[in-house]
Amino acid sequence: MHENDAKTLGILPGDRVVLTSTSTGKATADYLYTTSSLIKQGFIGVYFQTGTKLNLTDGEQVEVRASDRPLSLDYIRNKMDGKKLTREEIRTIISDIVLDALSPSEITAFVVSSYINELDMDEIESLTRAMVETGDQISFHTGPIVDKHSIGGVPGNKISLIVVPIIAASGLIIPKTSSRAITGAGGTADLMEVLCPVKFSASEVQEMTMKAGAVIVWGGATNIAPADDKIIIQEYPFKIDQIGQMLASVMAKKYAIGANVVAIDIPVGRYCKVHSVEEGRKLARQFIDLGERLNIRVECALTYGDAPVGRAIGPKLEVKEALNVLEGSDSPRSLIQKSCVIAGIALELAGKANRGEGANIALDILKSGKALKKFLEIVAIQGGKGDISSKDISPGEHYYIVRADTTGYVIDLNNHSLITIARTAGAPNDQGAGVYLHAKPGTSLSKGDPIFTIYADRKWRLEKATEIARTLRPVMVEGMLIDRVPQVREWNLGRFHNK
Secondary structure, three states: OHHHHHHHOOOOOOOOEEEEEEOOEEEEEEEEOOOOOOOOOOOOOOOOHHHHHHOOOOOOEEEEEEEEOOOOOHHHHHOOOOOOHHHHHHHHHHHHHHHHOOHHHHHHHHHHHHOOOOOOOOOOOOOEEEHHOOOOOOOOOOOOOEEEEEEEOOOOOOOOOHHHHHHHHHHOEEEEEEOOOOOOOHHHHHOOOOOOOOOOOOHHHOOOOOHEEEEEEEHHHHHOHHHHHHHHHHHHHOOOOOOHHHHHHHHHHHHOOOOOOOEEEEEEOOOOOOHHHHHHHHHHHHHHHHHHHHHEEEEEEEEEOOOOOOOEEEEHHHHHHHHHHHOOOOOOOOHHHHHHHHHHHHHHOOOOOOOOOOHHHHHHHHHHHHHHHHHHHHHHHHHOOOOOOOHHHOOEEEEEEEEOOEEEEEEEEEEHHHHHHHHHHOOOOOOOEEEEOOOOOOOOOOOOOEEEEEOOHHHHHHHHHHHHHHHHHOOOOOOOOOOOOOOOOEEEEEEEEEE
């Protein structure tokens, strides 16, 4: 709006306004921005989303008036002051987030206030229920309904592609809604999209699950717990992963699909969200407590998180590796073992195995080929090729092999650096980009042996990722040269001068 019109109406930049189409009577709230030149006096410009809501056309008349301040702002202020929020107050905040009644900065205020003044378990339960109530839900007439989740932080954690078909092949129902990568090199939805579409409505998810026993889809397209994505977007710049909001985020999606039992993977390690076993046990207890409040049986597995799961990092590389395992390969062992442990916990919770026997039953299902058959059925029902194999998947055409510059053992991996290299190469948006590890901790190397290969779909990205790899050096070999100090020497007047 022209700044003179705004002054006439007594509204300022950032204020809420209500726009009403005089022809249809439709109305929506939005935020005011002013200009002295872009828009003429007597006219307004609206964003595409707003115009679509009101079915506006160029030149159409609209009514503009100041909007009331949302009551949820008072509740957010209360949380800033350290006060406990009631269930109704939290539901009001979440409802306003879903309806876009709160601006990004106001959602950020809620995120930060909950980070500084941590949510207690009552508030977490209220947040979980509010996220579910303000979105779509799925219900099944049979059961039990199973789900699994990993809290993330470990590259190459592709186990859902193996766990889900194992569980479904046992006769259980598992409608797996997954996320895309935010800071990683590939979320489960990114991986599955290599093989088939992942964007479906809640009703489509329900229908496909009833036919195949399972799906692996992107949760962001289902309108299940829609407030969650809006909150995560505001958390991202601060690298905040507030425990209460994370618990609510995870369990809301499980509750919304009607899950009865949930197996949760909590990776523990220096580069993970959870740094110690003690922290992991505390988080597990919170998940279990929240599950009890929601009538969901939860069991958590604390897993090793200081190295990637398997050897592949990046969409096509990870899908190829997972398919290899489903097709009968006996490596990488870390991927097989972790997948069977998590699947085994779910089988035990659902009554398909006695306690302590689930992992072996899961391994039997995997080795029998039933999991592969079920996975291909899932791919087909989601619109992919039901006869695809690992041989059909190739990583990016451009690659660079990083080799050992000394003889020794691999003694350390830096997960953060490996993810950075894979993302620099283009993952997850470039599906062929990523990193393949030839050596993991304990591997003996001779000088010149390959340590890892960087793949990219585009040459310039490979060059950039290679430079990043030289700087970060994510794999440490015993005895390797880290740096030289000073780095440069000049010969001058018969003596060395350091720079």
